[in-house]
Amino acid sequence: MVAVAVACWLVLPVQQAAACTVPVFRYALERWTPDAYEVVLYYDATLSEGDGAVLDWLKQRGSDDKFPANLEVRAVDISAGPDSERPAALPAIVVRYPPKSRKAETIWWGRLTREAARAVVNSPARQQVARKLLEGDSAVWVVLESGDREKDDAAAKLLSAQIQKLGKSLEPPRITDDDMTAYGIDQTQSIIPLKVSFSMVRVSRDDPDEAVFVQMLVRSEPDLHEYAAQPMAFPVFGRGRGLYALVGRGINEANVAEACAFITNPCSCQVKVQNPGFDLLMAAHWEGAIKGELVIDEALPPLTGVMPFPIDQEIAESTPAAVQQAGLDAAGESSEISGRLLRSAGVAAALVLAAALGGTFVLLRRGKKKINPG
Numbered sequence: 604m605v606a607v608a609v610a611c612w613l614v615l616p617v618q619q620a621a622a623c624t625v626p627v628f629r630y631a632l633e634r635w636t637p638d639a640y641e642v643v644l645y646y647d648a649t650l651s652e653g654d655g656a657v658l659d660w661l662k663q664r665g666s667d668d669k670f671p672a673n674l675e676v677r678a679v680d681i682s683a684g685p686d687s688e689r690p691a692a693l694p695a696i697v698v699r700y701p702p703k704s705r706k707a708e709t710i711w712w713g714r715l716t717r718e719a720a721r722a723v724v725n726s727p728a729r730q731q732v733a734r735k736l737l738e739g740d741s742a743v744w745v746v747l748e749s750g751d752r753e754k755d756d757a758a759a760k761l762l763s764a765q766i767q768k769l770g771k772s773l774e775p776p777r778i779t780d781d782d783m784t785a786y787g788i789d790q791t792q793s794i795i796p797l798k799v800s801f802s803m804v805r806v807s808r809d810d811p812d813e814a815v816f817v818q819m820l821v822r823s824e825p826d827l828h829e830y831a832a833q834p835m836a837f838p839v840f841g842r843g844r845g846l847y848a849l850v851g852r853g854i855n856e857a858n859v860a861e862a863c864a865f866i867t868n869p870c871s872c873q874v875k876v877q878n879p880g881f882d883l884l885m886a887a888h889w890e891g892a893i894k895g896e897l898v899i900d901e902a903l904p905p906l907t908g909v910m911p912f913p914i915d916q917e918i919a920e921s922t923p924a925a926v927q928q929a930g931l932d933a934a935g936e937s938s939e940i941s942g943r944l945l946r947s948a949g950v951a952a953a954l955v956l957a958a959a960l961g962g963t964f965v966l967l968r969r970g971k972k973k974i975n976p977g
Contacts, residue, residue: 624777626741626869631870632795632841639675643696645678670886695714696715732839738795745838745845748806751832754833755834765859774867815884820835835849838863843882845882845883
């Protein structure tokens with residue numbers, strides 16, 4: 604696994620190099636709107652009444668006033684023309700990263716059911732992460748377990764001890780009155796406390812409720828899937844923005860401290876796309892929380908009148924068992940290749956830009972840290 608953590612001032616245009624005093628996590632919470640994931644519903648010629656209801660429900664989630672999700676939904680009728688990326692079993696839901704992320708491959712696909720639709724929009728772990736962020740945590744560390752109890756417990760124990768220590772030792776942010784005014788941050792209007800605090804959420808790879816979330820994390824970097832036997836840790840901040848993954852021995856005190864310092868340091872670059880990380884698909888009332896209208900545990904609206912659709916024998920035989928279990932798109936080889944090329948181009952561009960500006964990159968591979976002077 605190669606993860607590139609680019610200090611945000613490295614990719615900042617020279618004329619904007621002066622830092623504000625607002626910490627990264629708070630600026631991200633206040634100002635960085637999550638990019639919309641692409642959710643595609645594939646069907647053949649017609650949709651049943653139940654399928655149409657699921658489609659309508661998904662579309663409404665992107666514009667919901669109280670519990671919005673960062674997704675854009677479209678329906679594709681494969682009878683109207685060929686589509687090489689469509690799944691074999693129809694109707695189906697396909698989830699892809701936001702187009703802006705330049706991650707081209709499919710994250711997850713599954714048979715169209717109301718349960719699948721709800722699993723795409725949210726999950727218990729994602730809801731827990733959102734709740735902790737809205738309660739004022741600077742970042743929530745998501746530990747993706749490997750399934751090896753000894754490794755997972757050791758990683759979680761080290762991470763828990765380190766983030767508790769850092770929560771006490773890192774300097775609390777001191778935002779100037781000028782920056783409070785300039786960036787519209789008004790603690791008198793928001794009930795979210797401004798503090799340095801970290802927490803942790805553990806996620807099992809085998810939890811069916813988290814299948815979409817697991818793939819969202821594992822596919823965030825081109826080779827993370829190669830380290831399935833190792834626990835992974837992703838710091839999540841702002842409105843559900845994940846930073847690079849720490850893997851196996853990379854989950855150590857120094858790397859955790861480095862990530863937490865980046866998140867709590869003053870934000871030198873206010874443009875989200877020029878910072879490291881990727882947005883997660885989550886349903887949360889971010890804007891309401893900022894305005895003091897906090898809604899944390901509201902349940903997703905029900906799919907009324909929609910009955911679950913069983914996976915029939917033909918679909919079961921035509922879909923690999925691993926795909927049914929994990930929702931992994933096993934058929935999109937061409938999109939996987941194109942995704943790797945796009946991601947490689949993005950990393951290369953960042954490296955070139957940073958080299959031009961000067962500075963330091965931190966590269967993490969299987970727990971090894973290498974610092975290359977610019």
